[in-house]
Amino acid sequence: MTRVLDRDDRHDGVEVAATPAAGSGETARAPRHRWRPSRTVTLNLAAVTTLLLLWQLVATVGGEDPTLRPSPVLVAKTLFELSGTDNGGYEGLPWWQHLLISARRIGIGAGIGVVLGLLLGVLMGVIAWLRTVLTPLLSLLRALPPLAYFSLVIIWFGIDETPKLVLLGLAALPPVAAVTAEAVTQAPQSLIEAARSLGGSRAQVIRDVLVPSALPQVITGIRLALAIAISSLVAAETVNGLPGIGGMIRDAQAYNNTAVVVVGLFAIGIGALGLDALIAALGRRLTPWTGRA
């Protein structure tokens, strides 16, 4: 068994030149399909490996310092320790449950923000004066750092779930509304007129012409909105954020547990990538006419 594995190892990768010597005298094997990593995958793997090695190097040179420069090994160990509840996890929960709780907040808070943003965007796209009135307000809201107005949200909505959802909603709404409004106004006039001349009511034109034509841009807007909501997560969880991945990061910071902070950052990052890929895939499903299927 081990010999077969050995041989396989030699066949893999780039050292094909070694194959004849290694395989000489062996019984002929059935030709098999070998997995050939695509150029992109190889490049990505090489980049990640190089980065990890560099990180380990930076962390180890001049002595380990778990607070200033936790090594990838330490972070991996911390990740493992926080994965179960054998060691109590973090504040009694494994890291992925903190992530799930935060994901739920994003789902509800940013979800409401996205839906309201869509409605508002369509209205702004259709009603010109509304667009004129709301555009500067939305730009203003977009420019404000969430941490700056979070204290107001706390005074108004308390310290439980509501303020976190409100903050995430406020973060997600403006980009969706702005992009949707823009997309709706850019809908081809010929299509709208055609639908009108076929007897379509205003509602029908919105539903059957404006929304589908705006959809590809709207999907991009939603991806942007979720990215902004995720980057506001730590702000949303600065106050009474435990359990929650942002709360975990903040709590760990207060105790100088840098490795836990890094674990939390990775969790948020990977969660964000996953969510973005999901929405992108959903977008391709919803708008099969754009790009390549």
Next chain:
Amino acid sequence: MSRRPASRLVLLFTPILAAALATSGCGGSSSASTDGAKPKITIAYQKFPSGDLVVKHDKLLETALPGYTIEWKVFDSGASINTAFVADAVDIAAIGSSPVARGLSDPLNIPYKVAFVLDVAGANEALVARNGSGVSTIAGLKGHRIATPFASTSHYSLLAALTAAGLTDKDVTLVDLQPQDIVAAWKRGDIDAAYVWLPTLEELKQTGTVLVDSAAVAKDGKPTLDLGVVSDDLISKHPEVVDAWRKAETTALAQVREQPDTAAKAVAAELSITEADAKSQLSQGIFLSPAEITSSTWLGSGGKPGDIVTNLLDAAQFLADQKKIPSAPSRDAIAAAIYTKGLPDVLTK
């Protein structure tokens, strides 16, 4: 049109790079660094009423050490001061006993030593129940929601008070809130009690009842303190600076005790509050005399660390119980981090 894109990139990144290089050049201001001809001493301070603010405001250290550049940097928590020590960016700091216990434990093991007791938490940190919550005793807090800034001395005192009343942190709902958020949550009725320090405490008292304060918790053997810590590097390279600093803090403490009006003026100016408020806040802390500081009850003297070792050990054990550190350090390790060289004479000579 013939311009290559690379040159634009260079144009774009040159100022960014220049800025990055300029800022990185300024980093790392440890005791060894010199500003011109004078060695620079960086002091981390926090905005709580203390003799430390008198030292800063009256420029006691600048007067005592004309050959040095003294830089004061404000910090908002012990955790950030610990980080600054790890980054070798400060030499001396005013910091609570809980973060010091954290700093002396694995894996931080910050090379600093406790060289002074700035104050002992007394009535200036307390557990208050909100009027209308129906809570009048600590035991009555069972099932209620209590806010405190986690990782602080108040957090430690709260858990000590709950334990003394026969409760654990499982019997209540603990909420991690910073002082300003405690006020908001309190006014909205989101929390029933809070363990916090001045000036937030003063605001809560107006609509609440004090259940216990840190002076009472201290009597039960769990005192919390504000400490002066000094980096090992500074102790080995500039012991004369440490001596001058301890003397300046002693002078300031004497002023707080004996001329509270003068001290209140300095504290009021540093905290941007009225002198009356500053005086009232100062009166609620416990400020030790040189004899008390160097007694075996607190810091100790001449190579014999006092009971502060036990206090820090308790605080470290608390962190270990909370699973914030792998384990508490040994008694010897903490004793080795108490700097008593030259005490008590150096304070008054």
